[in-house]
Amino acid sequence: MNRLGKKLGKIEERLDKIRTPHIWANPKKCAACWKCVEECPNHAIGRVGFLWHKHIVFQNSSDCIGCKKCIRTCQHGVFRERILKTYPHKVEC
Numbered sequence: 001m002n003r004l005g006k007k008l009g010k011i012e013e014r015l016d017k018i019r020t021p022h023i024w025a026n027p028k029k030c031a032a033c034w035k036c037v038e039e040c041p042n043h044a045i046g047r048v049g050f051l052w053h054k055h056i057v058f059q060n061s062s063d064c065i066g067c068k069k070c071i072r073t074c075q076h077g078v079f080r081e082r083i084l085k086t087y088p089h090k091v092e093c
């Protein structure tokens with residue numbers, strides 16, 4: 001893999017911490033109550049803790065099924081639905 005490929009891979013990795021195929025998250029708004037972590041049926045949401053801030057991240061973003069429980073649970077508006085979703089599609093040649 002060339003340097004550009006590696007960089008893009010790292011960017012993709014970081015993005016997967018704040019998005020799933022269905023949901024965007026803004027961890028800056030997180031108050032670390034962990035309600036969404038308990039509610040997520042597929043354990044897609046994890047916790048990280050720094051000295052200055054604790055917040056959620058997506059730990060298994062591909063396991064998100066788009067149930068939107070996290071959006072309904074969070075009182076701080078951390079989650080929102082992704083409008084543009086990427087689905088595999090058939091290309092006619």
Ligand code: SF4
Nearest residue numbers: 030031033034036074
């Ligand atoms: S419910 Fe909201 S505030 Fe609580 S841990 Fe989850 S994202 Fe953070």
Ligand code: SF4
Nearest residue numbers: 040064065067068070
């Ligand atoms: S949409 Fe459902 S499965 Fe996906 S992160 Fe939120 S609670 Fe978990």
